[in-house]
Amino acid sequence: MKKTQGIVSKRRARILEYLNSNETISNNELAEKLNISPLTLRRDLQALDEEGLVVRHYGGAKLASSSDKYENPSSNENENNSTLLDNKHALAKYAASLINDGDTIFINSSSTALLILEYLGHKRVYVVTNNGKALHSTIGPNIDLVLTGGQVYERKQSLIGEFATYILSKITANKCFLGVSGIDCDLGISTSVLQETLVNHEMINRCGGPIYVLADSNKIGKHHNFSSGEINEISHLITDSNISDEDIEKFKEKGVTVTKVTNE
The missing domain is CATH 3.40.50.1360 (Rossmann fold)
Structure with a gap:
């Protein structure tokens, strides 16, 4: 059964929240915390990457608003990402x-x-x-x-x-x-x-x-x-x-x- 857009949006918002509070969380960790399959997480991250909200890297992802040094974005930046979505x-x-x-x-x-x-x-x-x-x-x-x-x-x-x-x-x-x-x-x-x-x-x-x-x-x-x-x-x-x-x-x-x- 296909998930409604509301469920997908909430799940992706939770992904953004986790990335906001965890600098180097891995894909496996994130999938486990969200109780979703790695394939579902990969699709979500691809969508968020395309929307300019996250940047994917080997084994994980970070918020696009953070620097390449993995600086922790502020809560305002996370709120802006959710608003953009x-x-x-x-x-x-x-x-x-x-x-x-x-x-x-x-x-x-x-x-x-x-x-x-x-x-x-x-x-x-x-x-x-x-x-x-x-x-x-x-x-x-x-x-x-x-x-x-x-x-x-x-x-x-x-x-x-x-x-x-x-x-x-x-x-x-x-x-x-x-x-x-x-x-x-x-x-x-x-x-x-x-x-x-x-x-x-x-x-x-x-x-x-x-x-x-x-x-x-x-x-x-x-x-x-x-x-x-x-x-x-x-x-x-x-x-x-x-x-x-x-x-x-x-x-x-x-x-x-x-x-x-x-x-x-």
Whole structure:
């Protein structure tokens, strides 16, 4: 029986709490304390790593906010990590509300965008993604999940390369949901992984409807090494309530509709 998202979220919050109070706790120790299997813990740590909340290392993990010297993060930092995770779920839940029965959608390798799958309920949706972690997601009974195939980029378990872009070139989606490493009014959207830029842009090109970017407010105004799309190719930005009014106006001037989602 698949665990509900509420149980998964609470378990991952407990993982963050343990990492906050234990500098060098091992994976085996952590799995034992949480009374879960090592495989479940590994999946949770992979998800938290992708969300930027933890950094994995051989045999264990640490909070991403701590330094490479394993300095103990403060309780405020741990609270911020939990808030960030809650915000990601809030963005995904809102994005899922925009999807209708019969839609074909693209979802890229983003951990935030992938959470959309867990909020689709009983909607009939055709989901095309290059996110290999989709295989471990909780999805409704009416979801048709299609992986693009392609070369596996191990760190993110994303599917990249010519095969992935070829499959995408044969599909037209109604809506596209992209997570990004950064979004800037002048420089567009960007990623830290060069190999994912072509996949992201192919999704944009093959979408006949709105292009939604899901991004925490701390990614706004940032630009990473590799560009995935121009700002005029994006129609909507879904972000948290910490976005400034000034940034909202800047995006509005570029033709991007901004939705602030409150985490309740």
